[in-house]
Amino acid sequence: MNIAFIIDLAVVLALVAGMSLVSGILGPRRTLKGQKGLPYETGMPPFGPPLGRSSFSYQRLAVLFVVFDADLAFLVPWVLLRDQLSFEALVSLTVFILLAGLTLAYLWRKGGLECR
Amino acid sequence: MGAPLALIAGPLSACAGLVLVLLLGLRKDHPAPHNPFIERCAAMACTAIGLFFLLNAPEAARTELLRADGWSRCWQALFHLATLGLLATIPLKGERPLILALASLAGLDFLASADNLLMLFVSLELMSLPVYLLVWGLLPSRKSLEAGIKYFLTGAAASALFLFGLALQYSASGSFSLHGERSADSALGFALMCAAALFKTGIVPFQFWLPDVYEASEPELAGWMSTALKAAGLLLLARLLFASPAVPAALWLSPLAALSMLLGNILALRQQNLRRLLAYSSIAHAGALAAALCAWTREPHAAPAVIFSYLSAYLFMNFGGFLGLRLTGALCVQDLSGLGRRAPLRSAFLALMLLSLAGLPPTLGFLAKLYVFLDLLQAGDKFLAAALALSSLIGLGYYLGLVRRMYMDEPAAAAEQPPICSRMAHSLIAVLCALACMLGGLYPSMSTDIGSVLAAPAAEGSVR
Numbered sequence: 001m002n003i004a005f006i007i008d009l010a011v012v013l014a015l016v017a018g019m020s021l022v023s024g025i026l027g028p029r030r031t032l033k034g035q036k037g038l039p040y041e042t043g044m045p046p047f048g049p050p051l052g053r054s055s056f057s058y059q060r061l062a063v064l065f066v067v068f069d070a071d072l073a074f075l076v077p078w079v080l081l082r083d084q085l086s087f088e089a090l091v092s093l094t095v096f097i098l099l100a101g102l103t104l105a106y107l108w109r110k111g112g113l114e115c116r
Numbered sequence: 117m118g119a120p121l122a123l124i125a126g127p128l129s130a131c132a133g134l135v136l137v138l139l140l141g142l143r144k145d146h147p148a149p150h151n152p153f154i155e156r157c158a159a160m161a162c163t164a165i166g167l168f169f170l171l172n173a174p175e176a177a178r179t180e181l182l183r184a185d186g187w188s189r190c191w192q193a194l195f196h197l198a199t200l201g202l203l204a205t206i207p208l209k210g211e212r213p214l215i216l217a218l219a220s221l222a223g224l225d226f227l228a229s230a231d232n233l234l235m236l237f238v239s240l241e242l243m244s245l246p247v248y249l250l251v252w253g254l255l256p257s258r259k260s261l262e263a264g265i266k267y268f269l270t271g272a273a274a275s276a277l278f279l280f281g282l283a284l285q286y287s288a289s290g291s292f293s294l295h296g297e298r299s300a301d302s303a304l305g306f307a308l309m310c311a312a313a314l315f316k317t318g319i320v321p322f323q324f325w326l327p328d329v330y331e332a333s334e335p336e337l338a339g340w341m342s343t344a345l346k347a348a349g350l351l352l353l354a355r356l357l358f359a360s361p362a363v364p365a366a367l368w369l370s371p372l373a374a375l376s377m378l379l380g381n382i383l384a385l386r387q388q389n390l391r392r393l394l395a396y397s398s399i400a401h402a403g404a405l406a407a408a409l410c411a412w413t414r415e416p417h418a419a420p421a422v423i424f425s426y427l428s429a430y431l432f433m434n435f436g437g438f439l440g441l442r443l444t445g446a447l448c449v450q451d452l453s454g455l456g457r458r459a460p461l462r463s464a465f466l467a468l469m470l471l472s473l474a475g476l477p478p479t480l481g482f483l484a485k486l487y488v489f490l491d492l493l494q495a496g497d498k499f500l501a502a503a504l505a506l507s508s509l510i511g512l513g514y515y516l517g518l519v520r521r522m523y524m525d526e527p528a529a530a531a532e533q534p535p536i537c538s539r540m541a542h543s544l545i546a547v548l549c550a551l552a553c554m555l556g557g558l559y560p561s562m563s564t565d566i567g568s569v570l571a572a573p574a575a576e577g578s579v580r
Contacts, residue, residue, distance in 0.1 A: 102138055
């Protein structure tokens with residue numbers, strides 16, 4: 001570490017400390033009120049009630065979509081690669097697709113797909 | 117695939133029941149709330165068939181993910197037995213709770229035979245997720261919603277702990293095997309996973325969620341959770357402890373076990389709500405089980421049988437205890453006043469269960485506690501043995517207090533008396549629990565007999 005760097009550091013520190021000190025002694029003092037006191041002057045108020053309730057049925061549809069999607073994701077290789085798959089893989093895929101299909105049918109039957 | 121039936125007999129029967137209930141549910145759309153008798157019978161039949169297979173298939177097998185031996189079969193049989201009790205007695209307003217209970221049973225079964233960390237995690241989730249829904253949705257109310265959300269959030273935190281531990285162990289050893297290589301990182305990983313297991317078992321310091329959840333759930337569900345899910349947590353803890361590296365379990369587990377036993381029983385002394393009281397008592401019992409686990413890590417011969425006999429005894433007496441609450445309709449301690457005169461048979465049953473939970477001599481609970489005590493002495497763990505004796509003494513305070521209230525206090529005014537439940541299935545299961553608690557107490561070689569079954573056909577290596 002050379003001497004020039006240390007001098008530079010000392011000068012910078014002294015300057016910053018001095019300016020803060022002088023500003024603190026001489027500067028005007030006022031408390032911020034109203035909009036000026038907020039962290040952000042414009043935009044959403046940071047306090048108050050959050051957004052209103054959103055309908056749960058959208059979420060239910062989203063979850064159901066995941067079931068359907070997983071079903072479909074296995075349906076594609078089941079159809080396209082049926083010649084190359086081993087017997088075990090074919091049976092596993094069929095069982096999975098049937099189970100997911102059964103779940104979907106159950107939900108449909110119980111009115112889970114209706115948007116109310 | 118190509119796995120022998122022995123590996124998946126348990127979960128397969130649970131899944132078959134699940135599919136059957138789903139198919140039966142396809143018959144009607146938008147049904148009015150009803151008690152689905154056929155669905156209940158189908159679910160129970162599949163669970164019972166699974167139990168029959170488990171008891172009659174002494175064949176060992178092993179794959180990368182699963183293993184079937186005496187140890188896994190015994191645990192699966194315990195889970196099936198507990199779930200049979202739940203399915204027979206659970207109050208239903210539609211078939212969905214049956215589906216959830218069977219899905220959870222499949223998870224429990226996989227947990228018993230899992231031989232791989234990833235499999236352990238998946239089965240842990242399969243076991244827990246339906247239970248959150250059951251706690252909330254069995255008979256939905258504000259209180260059950262609160263309990264369900266509390267349970268879900270804390271349970272999700274426990275799962276996250278397990279996953280963090282899993283990731284650490286994987287990054288340290290490069291495999292999900294339970295018997296992989298060990299390093300400092302994997303020690304931390306196993307510590308995190310053990311924390312998740314402690315949470316599921318409800319051992320201090322992870323016991324805070326338990327009273328709130330049990331208070332808001334139906335007694336049958338709480339009885340099942342306190343037996344089957346606790347057993348599953350303990351099983352997970354045992355698996356991890358025997359796989360985990362250098363840090364001796366006795367160092368950290370024995371103070372926690374002693375704290376659970378003492379804290380559970382001391383806090384139970386002041387409870388007014390009976391379900392909360394049994395919840396705190398179940399924390400104390402979890403502590404006793406953890407103490408047995410400590411003894412096992414020091415003295416690896418007798419202890420698995422001790423833990424298992426304690427758990428099977430606990431299954432009968434605690435499920436019976438919660439069933440007794442349902443049968444007498446009692447919610448808080450005052451409801452028990454003078455019950456002995458109003459409903460003599462029901463109060464005799466509840467009193468028997470309470471005495472068994474307290475560990476008084478002619479009952480099954482005494483025998484189970486005695487095994488743990490002897491085991492602790494044999495392992496040279498005088499500190500834990502003293503804690504067990506002291507906590508049993510404190511426990512007598514409230515168990516006997518309830519019995520005294522039933523038989524010696526004046527009954528409350530007729531208008532304030534809770535209604536009595538009189539369903540056939542409840543009475544039948546109650547008789548079974550009572551018989552098990554009375555006759556089991558006269559069968560002192562239980563532990564060694566169970567031990568021989570547990571150790572019977574191990575695929576390779578020991579029962580661990």
